[in-house]
Amino acid sequence: MRDGTIAVGVDGSLESLAAADWAAQEALLRNTSLRLVQAWEWKVHPGALAPSNDTQRDWATRLLHEAEERIKSLHPELAVTTELASGTPVAALLAASADAALLVLGSRGLGGIVGFLLGSTGLETLAEATRPVVLVRPGEQGQSEPERSPTSGREVVLGLDLHRPSDDVIAFAFEAADRRQAPLRVAYAWEVPPVHRYASGPGHDTTPRQEDEEREALTEALRPWRSKFPDIDVGEAPVCGRAGHHLVEAAARAGLLVIGRRAQNPGHGTHLGPVAHAVIHHARCPVAVIPHK
Known part of the structure; x- marks a missing residue:
């Protein structure tokens, strides 16, 4: 069942932090809650040594907690929940978007060209999502830009x-x-x-x-x-x-x-x-x- 929650994918990157900042302000504009979503299953390249499931889960839990604390410190009045999802990032994000009013994703700039650069996760999520998706990039110093806030x-x-x-x-x-x-x-x-x-x-x-x-x-x-x-x-x-x-x-x-x-x-x-x-x-x-x- 869909609600008015704003969902945002977080992975510890500057891009996802900028997305979380934007999503938090959008949630305040809509007078709704914010859900931080983290998928702990890594995509491992062929031949690479994969960390254990416990290591992946612990790492994801720590990043999710840090993102939650950051948002709560910036917006203490905002209701924030977290979701540590097993499985691939695409599956977790699509599941989160299906139950939310809006999904927010971070995207990095194209080097010296201002714009977005989506990896395979972002592209696949964007192409298959059935709900609105907002793409947000970090500012020049790796933070969300105040002049681009939803307010x-x-x-x-x-x-x-x-x-x-x-x-x-x-x-x-x-x-x-x-x-x-x-x-x-x-x-x-x-x-x-x-x-x-x-x-x-x-x-x-x-x-x-x-x-x-x-x-x-x-x-x-x-x-x-x-x-x-x-x-x-x-x-x-x-x-x-x-x-x-x-x-x-x-x-x-x-x-x-x-x-x-x-x-x-x-x-x-x-x-x-x-x-x-x-x-x-x-x-x-x-x-x-x-x-x-």
Whole structure:
């Protein structure tokens, strides 16, 4: 049975500590509890000597306790629980996300390039999760960045697909902006079919009429949501071009970027699509990935 708990995967890394910090503040925003999840079964490479089960469990228990103490010291008013799960990290995280409102994962930056770098655990969890997942990276000094906290009031950016709009994705973004008392910027990019580009000639990828039609479609799609959330300052950012590039640019100074992911049948691999791939690797802010049909 699902509840409002925020679940976060912890493994002792700086990335997971940043994720735990973000998740704690999100739990406070939602007036709910936080669950720290640690899986103790290590993935051992062929030929390597595996630590004993007792050693793995003791190590995981210590890391989980340290993370719990850290969060409680920072947020004594927050209800925090822990879960030491046997099995692989992916299985533990997916099980935790199934019972929670939100799963939060840490991700490290791409060296000198600001963005996310997900390992196999993160990619598999993200691709198979049936609940929203938020990716958080650490700051320059290995800590979560205060200006990117959920309570900062910085704008929320929604990447909208007008061809297959999802109420779940749109609702998540509006509710996030509402909790933060932050403006919402709705980014939408469309690409002109190649046959139109060839017919128009170089330098004429789109026409004023096409732009007007796309803007009108975006306004109509948002009309019922503006009525439902009248206090939110909603801005529209439609452009002709690549969606992934546009979203990364639109969210350069945002507090949160929200995108959708079409849910696949279990066991269909870790394919996320080009837009999601571009966003989760290069966005500067936390990214919420919302699965939908």
